[in-house]
Amino acid sequence: MTAQHNMIAPVVRTVRVAADARRAFDVFVAQMGRWWPADHHIGQTAFKDIVVEPRAGGRFYEVGEEGSECDWGYVKVYKPGERLLLAWQLNAEWVFDPEFEVEVEVTFTPLGEQTEVRLEHRNIERYGEKAPEVAASISGEDGWPEILNCFRQCCVEVV
Numbered sequence: 001m002t003a004q005h006n007m008i009a010p011v012v013r014t015v016r017v018a019a020d021a022r023r024a025f026d027v028f029v030a031q032m033g034r035w036w037p038a039d040h041h042i043g044q045t046a047f048k049d050i051v052v053e054p055r056a057g058g059r060f061y062e063v064g065e066e067g068s069e070c071d072w073g074y075v076k077v078y079k080p081g082e083r084l085l086l087a088w089q090l091n092a093e094w095v096f097d098p099e100f101e102v103e104v105e106v107t108f109t110p111l112g113e114q115t116e117v118r119l120e121h122r123n124i125e126r127y128g129e130k131a132p133e134v135a136a137s138i139s140g141e142d143g144w145p146e147i148l149n150c151f152r153q154c155c156v157e158v159v
Helices: 021-030 124-139 144-158
Strands: 011-017 047-052 059-064 069-079 083-088 102-111 114-122
Touching (some): 011 124, 011 144, 021 083, 021 102, 021 114, 102 124, 114 124, 124 144
Antiparallel strands (some): 011 114, 047 059, 059 069, 069 083, 083 102, 102 114
C-alpha cells in the first residue's frame, strides 16, 4: 500500500472566539501554554509552557515543569492576525520524529469583534497504517475539539 492509495481527509475544526483576529492570533501563539490541555503533553512531566517561536523557521516545543524541552515541530508560516502553519512532527505514537512531518494550519478570519479560527490538520495519510486511528483521535472529543474549546475560553478570559 502506498500513501497515494490511502488518502485521508484532513481534520478541520472551526471555532469563533471573542477577540479580534490579531488578539486571537496572539493568544493562540504567545499564550498556548496557558490554554493547551494539561494532559496533552509528550514530556516525562507536565508542561509549564508551550512555545511557538514567532517567525518562520522557529521552533514549536513544550517546556516541562523541570525545564526539559520536547520538540513538537517548527513554524512554516507566521503571519500575525492571519495565518499560522506548523510542521507537526509528532508521529502516531506522539513522539517527536525529525524525519516525520504533517501540517497544522490555523487561519484567523475577522467577524466584527469576533474571529473565526479554522484549524486544519492535514497529510494524515503520512501516519501510515495508524492513520485512521490518529484521525479518529485528533477529531474526537479529546482531540482538536477539546483543544480549540480551551483556546476559545482563554480568549474570553483575556479580552
